[in-house]
Amino acid sequence: MCGIAGIIAADRLHADERARLTFMRDVLTHRGPDDAGTYVDERAGLAHRRLSIVDLASGHQPLSNEEATIWIVFNGEIYNHREIRSRLEAAGHRYRTTSDTETIVHAYEQWGDDCVHHFRGMFAFAIWDAPRRRLLLARDRLGVKPLYWCRVGDRLLFASEIKAILESGLVRAEANEPVLAEVITTRYTSDEQTLFRGIFRLLPGHLLVYGDGRVQARQYWDVPTGAPARSRSFDDLAATFRELLEESVRLRLMSDVPLGMLLSGGIDSSAIAALMARMIARPLQTFSVAFKDRASLRRARHQGGPPRDRHRRAGLLWGVAAARVARGRADRAPLERPALLRLAPRARSREGGARGRGLGRTAGGLRQVSALAGQLARRQHLRDSGP
Structure with missing residues (x-):
């Protein structure tokens, strides 16, 4: 950035x-x-x-x-x-x-x-x-x-x-x-x-x-809408999805510096890491942030890629994150991902990076969407039952 x-x-x-x-x-x-x-x-x-x-x-x-x-x-x-x-x-x-x-x-x-x-x-x-x-x-x-x-x-x-x-x-x-x-x-x-x-x-x-x-x-742009693709088979849609995903990953490999990968162990980042490992000639460096007992960290280790790939993990120190946030060093407004602040020192040797955030929303969404729906429903209930 x-x-x-x-x-x-x-x-x-x-x-x-x-x-x-x-x-x-x-x-x-x-x-x-x-x-x-x-x-x-x-x-x-x-x-x-x-x-x-x-x-x-x-x-x-x-x-x-x-x-x-x-x-x-x-x-x-x-x-x-x-x-x-x-x-x-x-x-x-x-x-x-x-x-x-x-x-x-x-x-x-x-x-x-x-x-x-x-x-x-x-x-x-x-x-x-x-x-x-x-x-x-x-x-x-x-x-x-x-x-x-x-x-x-x-x-x-x-x-x-x-x-x-x-x-x-x-x-x-x-x-x-x-x-x-x-x-x-x-x-x-x-x-x-x-x-x-x-x-x-x-x-x-x-x-x-x-x-x-x-x-x-x-x-100048909005999410395009169109007719549902019900006339196409599942296999055809899956093949098109894979083709588009491979193209997206390939486009993002443009770099004059070494590339790294933020790997959570989920389906999104794991799929991107697997594609990247096949497309680049040098070892893929991956990074993860998680608590010690998180299953995602175990999955990330498993998905680290072929033996030539290297995987690093960084613990989450709340003291470091809190201090950085207090000094106004969070890069998002308001405070979206304080855990990433701890990852930055480990990843400094890899200027370029990729992660699977967009794919996670495309390939099935995130729990925040359903959680938000529940929060909005509760807020409406409180309004309706108010004095």
């Missing part, structure tokens, strides 16, 4: 806001320890912390087009960027790097905001179009990569994490009390609201444009 942040002014940035931008950037160092960069002009400041995965030598950000009129900060991966690059080069675009970041810049030049329809991947990016004095924020279809924003007068601030916005010193950390009940009940927020008043998350599959002092957000 990488970290992005920025301050955009409708008129002109103040001198102190350049320093504030650096504070915002460096509080995201844990997201990108390999490199740091900033771009500042009269109205815009963009900042980036990089974790190098693709094009290690020339992937520095912020990155611009040839004329230095379009600037980008980007967190994520565009899995089909080589295919898009070939089309853009045929259309006359000239590349200076081999990074997927530059492909986004040229795709924006070619197709404007509609460039997002061409991308397959996980992404959160900000594009500053200097001649048009216009900022574009975009988030991938399923919201894998986080992106938050807020308005402060005639300024718009954005960042990969809320704490970077707070680090600017331009925004007060005030509780968004109406959202608190929802978070306590479900652990999540259902819309763009966050636990901090005035700070919003850009929803999955959405774009946000800031120009002329106005914010305009719109949805």
Whole structure:
């Protein structure tokens, strides 16, 4: 992962806001320890912390087009960027790097905001179009990569994490009390609201444009719906599912650094680990977090892969997790997976990673869905039986 942040002014940035931008950037160092960069002009400041995965030598950000009129900060991966690059080069675009970041810049030049329809991947990016004095924020279809924003007068601030916005010193950390009940009940927020008043998350599959002092957000993608596939046999559907899963895993193996795998022992991560082990030439490094007596840890050991693969496990130390959370180091809002904080030191030698989270929802869902239904039913019962 990488970290992005920025301050955009409708008129002109103040001198102190350049320093504030650096504070915002460096509080995201844990997201990108390999490199740091900033771009500042009269109205815009963009900042980036990089974790190098693709094009290690020339992937520095912020990155611009040839004329230095379009600037980008980007967190994520565009899995089909080589295919898009070939089309853009045929259309006359000239590349200076081999990074997927530059492909986004040229795709924006070619197709404007509609460039997002061409991308397959996980992404959160900000594009500053200097001649048009216009900022574009975009988030991938399923919201894998986080992106938050807020308005402060005639300024718009954005960042990969809320704490970077707070680090600017331009925004007060005030509780968004109406959202608190929802978070306590479900652990999540259902819309763009966050636990901090005035700070919003850009929803999955959405774009946000800031120009002329106005914010305009719109949805560019939604989950497609269609007729049930009852006319197809189970074997046919299973074969199609496997084909799509293999393609998804293969696309995510694009990396210039060693790959690792977060292995829980469940059907989702185990299936992905098995496919990865067959597709890569080097040993697959897997990691797990669990309590000692968890059956999932025993399954993870069993699913560790062929003898050439290596499996590591990390215990969960609540003291470490609690301390990290108390210092504002949790990478999610509010507190989704504190156990992962303990895993990070063990996995530092593997910059690239995969896990089976999306597959778990696709291949049968999770207990949270039924649990949420019960919670909502109880809440409705309490309302109906109230005074």
